[in-house]
Amino acid sequence: MRYPITQAYRLLSPRLLTLITTVNLKNGINAAPADFVSPASFNPPIVIVSLTPGIRTYKNIKETNEFVINILPRQYLDQILRCAARYPEGINKLEIVGLKWYSSSIVKPPRIKEANIWLECRALEEKRVGDHFAIFGEVLAAEVRDEIIKEGEVDLAKVSPVLHLIKDNFAVDYKIIKHKRYDYK
Ligand SMILES: Cc1cc2nc3c(=O)[nH]c(=O)nc-3n(C[C@H](O)[C@H](O)[C@H](O)COP(=O)(O)O)c2cc1C
Numbered sequence: 001m002r003y004p005i006t007q008a009y010r011l012l013s014p015r016l017l018t019l020i021t022t023v024n025l026k027n028g029i030n031a032a033p034a035d036f037v038s039p040a041s042f043n044p045p046i047v048i049v050s051l052t053p054g055i056r057t058y059k060n061i062k063e064t065n066e067f068v069i070n071i072l073p074r075q076y077l078d079q080i081l082r083c084a085a086r087y088p089e090g091i092n093k094l095e096i097v098g099l100k101w102y103s104s105s106i107v108k109p110p111r112i113k114e115a116n117i118w119l120e121c122r123a124l125e126e127k128r129v130g131d132h133f134a135i136f137g138e139v140l141a142a143e144v145r146d147e148i149i150k151e152g153e154v155d156l157a158k159v160s161p162v163l164h165l166i167k168d169n170f171a172v173d174y175k176i177i178k179h180k181r182y183d184y185k
Helices: 005-011 056-064 074-082 093-097
Strands: 018-023 029-034 037-041 046-051 066-071 117-129 132-144 162-164 169-172 175-178
Touching: 018 056, 029 046, 029 056, 029 093, 046 056, 046 066, 046 117, 056 066, 056 132, 066 132, 074 093, 074 162, 074 169
Parallel strands: none
Antiparallel strands: 018 029, 018 066, 037 046, 046 132, 066 117, 117 132, 162 169, 169 175
């Protein structure tokens, strides 16, 4: 079967679901799920996050140049997806969805407490890529929760990340599940 080329990105699945934290110029905290997230360079350590220009996360990164990639375990899938709903400026979505946060080690955007993995990043540059902007972020600090380390290496079973497949289909612990999306009307 031929697949529509504008939907071809869906065939690059599953993608790791992350929650990106940013702040605005008044240090107001924001969080949004993103799965267009990819490693791009070992050394220096650079990642790419591809964002639609209309969202607050993009605006905050433009203003402050910093973001944190948080990887939360499967039990927080509902909270992660609730952060995709739009709220007025000044509302901290983490408070609304019931996630906690604490200060990062280098950047202003906070880390989410419930996450197992945190990458603190500084935006180096951006490139317009069609209807998205690819943000190139240098990783300034990376930390994993001690409990997810087994024999000196990250134990992915303990990380229990959520993977996004298509629309409301997600994979957790190698099982495909459906979960309501809050960014759809
Ligand atoms: C599973 C999932 C993955 C998403 N991935 C991205 C992404 O990679 N890039 C993006 O710009 N938006 C992505 N979004 C949409 C944003 O999270 C959504 O537009 C959100 O409202 C942005 O919030 P903000 O305006 O507070 O930044 C995704 C949403 C969901 C539910």
